[in-house]
Amino acid sequence: MEKAKLLMMYELMDRIRMFEERVRKEFAAGNIGGFIHLYSGEEATAVGVCSALRKDDYITSTHRGHGHVIAKGGKTDKMMAELYGKITGYNKGKGGSMHIADVELGILGANGIVGAGITIANGAALSAQMRGTDQVCACFFSDGASNTTRFHEGINLASIWKLPVVFVIENNGYAESTPVTYSTNIKNLAERACAYGIPGVTVDGNDVLAVYEAAKEAVERARKKEGPTLLECKTYRYHGHFEGDTQEYKTKEEVDEWMKKDPIPRFAKKLIDDKVVNESELKAIDKRIEQEIENAVKFAVESPYPELSETFTDVWA
Amino acid sequence: MKTVTYMQAFNEAVDEEMARDKSVFALGEDVGKFWGNALGEYKGLYAKYGAERLRQTPISETAIVGAAIGAAATGMRPIAVVMFSDFLGVPMDEILNQLTKMRYMFGGILKIPMVITSYSGAGFQAAAQHSKNMEGLFMTIPGLKIVSPATPYDVKGLMKSAIRDDNPVLFLLRSVLLAGGFKGEIPEEEYTIPLGKGDIKKEGKDVTVVAIGTMVHRALACAQKLENEGISVEVIDPRTIVPLDKDMIIESVKKTNKLIIMDEEPKTGSVAAEIAAIVAEEAFDYLDAPVKRVCAPDTPVPFSPVLEKFWMPDEENLEKAIKEII
Numbered sequence: 253m254e255k256a257k258l259l260m261m262y263e264l265m266d267r268i269r270m271f272e273e274r275v276r277k278e279f280a281a282g283n284i285g286g287f288i289h290l291y292s293g294e295e296a297t298a299v300g301v302c303s304a305l306r307k308d309d310y311i312t313s314t315h316r317g318h319g320h321v322i323a324k325g326g327k328t329d330k331m332m333a334e335l336y337g338k339i340t341g342y343n344k345g346k347g348g349s350m351h352i353a354d355v356e357l358g359i360l361g362a363n364g365i366v367g368a369g370i371t372i373a374n375g376a377a378l379s380a381q382m383r384g385t386d387q388v389c390a391c392f393f394s395d396g397a398s399n400t401t402r403f404h405e406g407i408n409l410a411s412i413w414k415l416p417v418v419f420v421i422e423n424n425g426y427a428e429s430t431p432v433t434y435s436t437n438i439k440n441l442a443e444r445a446c447a448y449g450i451p452g453v454t455v456d457g458n459d460v461l462a463v464y465e466a467a468k469e470a471v472e473r474a475r476k477k478e479g480p481t482l483l484e485c486k487t488y489r490y491h492g493h494f495e496g497d498t499q500e501y502k503t504k505e506e507v508d509e510w511m512k513k514d515p516i517p518r519f520a521k522k523l524i525d526d527k528v529v530n531e532s533e534l535k536a537i538d539k540r541i542e543q544e545i546e547n548a549v550k551f552a553v554e555s556p557y558p559e560l561s562e563t564f565t566d567v568w569a
Numbered sequence: 570m571k572t573v574t575y576m577q578a579f580n581e582a583v584d585e586e587m588a589r590d591k592s593v594f595a596l597g598e599d600v601g602k603f604w605g606n607a608l609g610e611y612k613g614l615y616a617k618y619g620a621e622r623l624r625q626t627p628i629s630e631t632a633i634v635g636a637a638i639g640a641a642a643t644g645m646r647p648i649a650v651v652m653f654s655d656f657l658g659v660p661m662d663e664i665l666n667q668l669t670k671m672r673y674m675f676g677g678i679l680k681i682p683m684v685i686t687s688y689s690g691a692g693f694q695a696a697a698q699h700s701k702n703m704e705g706l707f708m709t710i711p712g713l714k715i716v717s718p719a720t721p722y723d724v725k726g727l728m729k730s731a732i733r734d735d736n737p738v739l740f741l742l743r744s745v746l747l748a749g750g751f752k753g754e755i756p757e758e759e760y761t762i763p764l765g766k767g768d769i770k771k772e773g774k775d776v777t778v779v780a781i782g783t784m785v786h787r788a789l790a791c792a793q794k795l796e797n798e799g800i801s802v803e804v805i806d807p808r809t810i811v812p813l814d815k816d817m818i819i820e821s822v823k824k825t826n827k828l829i830i831m832d833e834e835p836k837t838g839s840v841a842a843e844i845a846a847i848v849a850e851e852a853f854d855y856l857d858a859p860v861k862r863v864c865a866p867d868t869p870v871p872f873s874p875v876l877e878k879f880w881m882p883d884e885e886n887l888e889k890a891i892k893e894i895i
Contacts, residue, residue: 344677346674365662372636374639375639378636408632409627
């Protein structure tokens with residue numbers, strides 16, 4: 253793979269982590285309200301999948317959506333402004349953390365309802381199919397969502413119509429506080445693909461290149477009109493379900509074990525070991541992103557709130 | 570003018586719009602080759618437009634409405650066919666949290682031009698899970714237009730407008746009018762009816778009756794009978810519940826000073842309740858008598874023919890209510 257693409261993957265993961273950790277701080281300081289669900293730890297999944305997509309491809313996202321938005325090309329200043337409820341945010345401050353969308357980037361919205369993106373992703377893929385384009389939709393959802401109605405209805409429909417969707421299960425081990433080992437009776441959630449006669453693949457969701465390779469194959473399959481794939485990425489959520497979650501359900505050993513598999517230092521080490529870059533090049537990226545996030549917060553803080561009249565707009569087209 | 574059934578009028582509307590605009594397509598259970606949906610209102614369109622645009626689905630209401638939303642958000646104009654409106658409980662999250670909130674939550678960056686068609690109403694012994702009118706429930710969801718046509722003329726003109734509208738529209742066909750072969754006149758040439766414009770089905774001066782769906786015909790029959798007794802009833806059909814033509818209702822109340830709403834729904838939380846509240850708030854000074862609601866009881870729809878007939882508001886219930894305030 254070319255160096256620029258590898259560095260972009262590193263940069264995107266870096267951007268997600270730094271954005272999330274800064275959001276965490278701003279939330280704790282009381283500068284951001286509402287519910288915040290952080291993506292830290294799962295960066296390789298969003299970046300691996302989105303690196304296999306084109307700009308005109310679609311994604312549907314989840315309540316834990318900041319990572320998907322950044323990986324698909326979202327701008328951190330407009331995201332931060334949205335989290336602050338400012339008019340300069342992606343959605344005029346009317347959606348907040350759980351509802352960031354940008355149709356220009358093919359982001360059909362983060363979603364506060366677990367699993368809801370599955371059927372909507374089908375619709376975007378159906379639209380691409382009927383309009384005669386070769387666009388693909390990557391549909392991100394969680395292990396929790398894989399136990400909902402939509403998982404069955406949605407993937408079944410996609411399978412019979414050969415819709416160009418990549419269904420990405422981000423198996424981060426927990427649905428809110430419930431471990432996946434409790435909520436399902438199978439080892440790999442991708443095994444469920446056999447019920448729909450489609451490929452099911454389980455990959456290390458903390459290995460950005462492994463995710464990328466698996467996603468690339470699934471995307472190519474979808475583009476060639478061969479139908480959907482179920483791609484399970486096994487990863488780990490570093491923080492709580494929401495900010496404020498005390499996480500009694502996790503053990504220290506488990507957390508330590510996953511920290512060793514942190515996707516960002518792991519990828520950095522690989523890039524250095526493979527002599528793609530040296531450490532100072534990566535440090536320069538870190539520094540640049542750090543400044544970008546600083547600027548994003550400044551932009552959000554200095555931006556105005558929406559006028560009260562905004563309450564009444566955007567109900568009707 | 571020509572005489573067509575309620576079903577033919579609907580079929581013509583969809584046919585004309587599909588011919589006119591390639592982005593229009595229908596998806597739902599049994600809409601394809603054989604049935605054209607359970608009562609047959611899409612019949613014949615498969616032969617004309619094929620499996621691609623009359624997309625038969627598995628029994629998956631959630632996936633049907635969800636796919637329609639995704640397609641509408643990305644350039645298509647889908648018609649999601651959910652057989653009976655009682656079944657709308659299945660894809661309720663798609664309607665409540667996705668369809669009607671996406672545009673607002675996303676700050677207006679996308680539109681969702683789609684129609685959900687569904688059978689509505691009692692009167693043919695379909696029992697509690699295939700009979701209920703849902704307007705009262707759905708009108709509490711901002712962002713959803715609701716159409717309740719009572720005649721072939723209204724069905725055709727409103728369905729064409731619903732398909733062309735850039736907003737989500739819930740189009741509630743009356744089961745008894747579809748299945749019963751209800752007939753009426755429509756123009757030979759193309760026409761549309763704007764959403765949000767009511768229709769005075771009969772002019773009168775003594776009392777205003779606002780009636781919805783199947784109830785329009787019962788109100789007209791009652792009005793005819795009372796005309797012979799010297800009571801002049803004005804019958805207003807709002808045709809669309811959202812947007813509601815409240816100006817037409819208020820203007821009528823200013824003239825007659827009396828209002829009755831006839832609505833085939835349990836009284837609590839019904840459209841009748843909302844119309845009564847609007848008139849109480851905005852036209853109280855013009856009322857010479859209490860507003861009356863002729864509604865169904867607060868129970869599910871019963872199956873037995875005797876009970877179902879008793880459950881549905883009818884001409885006798887309306888006549889009694891009119892005579893109480895005249």
